Amino acid sequence: MKCNNYRPVSLTSQICKLMERLVFDCLWQHVQQNNIIHCNQHGFQKNCSCVTQLIECLNDWIADYDKGLQTDVIYLDFYKAFDTVPHKRLLHKLRALGVRGKVWQWIESFLSNRRQRVVLRNGKSNWKQVISGVPQGSILGPILFLLFINDLPDKISSVAKLFADDSKLYRSVQSDDDCKLLQDDLNSLAAWSNQWLMRFNEDKCVVLKICASLNYIYTLNGTQLKEVDEQRDLGVIVNNRL
Numbered sequence: 254m255k256c257n258n259y260r261p262v263s264l265t266s267q268i269c270k271l272m273e274r275l276v277f278d279c280l281w282q283h284v285q286q287n288n289i290i291h292c293n294q295h296g297f298q299k300n301c302s303c304v305t306q307l308i309e310c311l312n313d314w315i316a317d318y319d320k321g322l323q324t325d326v327i328y329l330d331f332y333k334a335f336d337t338v339p340h341k342r343l344l345h346k347l348r349a350l351g352v353r354g355k356v357w358q359w360i361e362s363f364l365s366n367r368r369q370r371v372v373l374r375n376g377k378s379n380w381k382q383v384i385s386g387v388p389q390g391s392i393l394g395p396i397l398f399l400l401f402i403n404d405l406p407d408k409i410s411s412v413a414k415l416f417a418d419d420s421k422l423y424r425s426v427q428s429d430d431d432c433k434l435l436q437d438d439l440n441s442l443a444a445w446s447n448q449w450l451m452r453f454n455e456d457k458c459v460v461l462k463i464c465a466s467l468n469y470i471y472t473l474n475g476t477q478l479k480e481v482d483e484q485r486d487l488g489v490i491v492n493n494r495l
Contacts, residue, residue, distance in 0.1 A: 260336065261369055261388035263340055273363075273392035280396060289350055290399060293406050296417030297395040303487040306416050310423070310486075311495075313412065314463055318495055319427050323464050325435055326423040327471065328484055329442070330457035334418035335398055336386040339450045340364045343387070343401050350400060363393065385450075401449070408445050409438035416487060432469035443474045459484060463493050 265273075281403055284290055290298065317324045331337075344361055352360070369385035379397040387394040387401075397415065406413040411424040411434070422442075424435045455476035461484045471478045483492035 260389060260483075261371075263369070263388040263394075265388075265391060267410055270392060273360075276356060276359055276363075277392050277396065280352065280393075283352065284396070284400070287351065289403065290414075291406050293405050294399060294403065294415045296415065296419075297324060297399060303416060306414055307487055307489060309493075310421075311330045311415055311489050313423070314495060317359075318464050321464065323462060323466055324423055324428050325432065325469070325471075326421055326439060326461040326463065326484075327435070327439065327478065328461065328486070329420040329422070331420070332452040332454040333386075333419050334402075334451065335389055335394065336357050337389050338398060338401050342449055343397060346401055346404075350403075360393070360397070369453070374424050387493045404446060405442070408441045409439045411417070411435055419487065426467055426469075429467065429469060432467060432471075436469075436471055439471060461491065463495060466491060 255394045278339070295301040295303070302362055314324050314326075343364070344357070346362065347357060364387075367388070368380045371378040377382045385399045403416070404418075405415065405420065409422060410420045413420065413422045420435070422435070422438060424431060424438075426432050426435065443453070445451075453473060455473050455478070458473055458478050460471050460478050461482075462480065483490055485491075
C-alpha cells in the first residue's frame with residue numbers, strides 16, 4: 254500500500270458546510286451571470302458530464318476520420334492537481350474574475366492557516382500545515398479549481414477539452430506544420446503550468462494518433478511523450494482507428 258495513491262478528504266463541520274453553501278451560491282450566481290466558465294469545461298456543472306464531452310470530441314474526430322484526415326490527441330495529466338493549487342495565485346485569479354469584497358475575504362480566510370492529519374483506527378498522525386490545494390470533500394473545492402484552470406483553453410490554438418483536471422488537446426494534421434502548431438500549444442501549456450505552479454506529470458501524458466500517416470514526436474517540458482494505440486478517455490477506451 255503506497256501513501257501516494259491516496260488523497261486527503263477534508264471532514265468539516267456542518268456549520269462550515271452551511272457557510273460554504275451560502276458562499277458557493279453567491280459565487281456560482283456571479284459565474285453564471287458573467288458566463289465565466291469556459292464552454293470546453295464539462296466538469297462539476299449542470300447539464301455537463303463525461304458523456305457531453307465525449308460526444309463533442311468524437312463528433313470532431315469522426316468527421317476528420319471520414320475525410321481521411323489524421324487527428325493527433327494529447328492526453329494531459331496534472332500532478333496531484335487538486336492538492337497543488339497555490340492559494341495566492343488562486344486568490345489573484347478570483348479577484349481578476351470580479352470576486353471581491355467580503356466573499357473574496359471569506360475565501361481567503363477559508364484557505365488560510367489550514368491544518369490536517371490522518372486518523373486510521375486508533376492511530377493519529379501529527380498535524381501538518383496545508384500550504385496549497387483546494388480542500389477535497391468540501392463544497393467550494395470544485396468551483397475554486399474550475400476557476401483556477403479556466404484560462405487554460407485560451408492559451409492554445411488547438412481544441413482543448415476539460416473535465417475538471419482531466420484535460421486533452423487535439424488538432425487535425427495534414428502536414429508537419431500542423432504538428433508543429435500542436436507542439437507550440439504544448440510549449441504554451443508548459444509555460445502556463447510554470448507560471449501557475451500546476452505541474453504536468455509528463456510520464457503519464459500520452460499521444461493518440463487517429464488515422465495516422467504522419468510520424469511526429471511531441472514533447473512536453475523537454476520530455477518525449479509516449480505514443481499509444483488506445484487510451485481510456487473518461488471511462489471509454491478509444492483506439493487509433495476509432
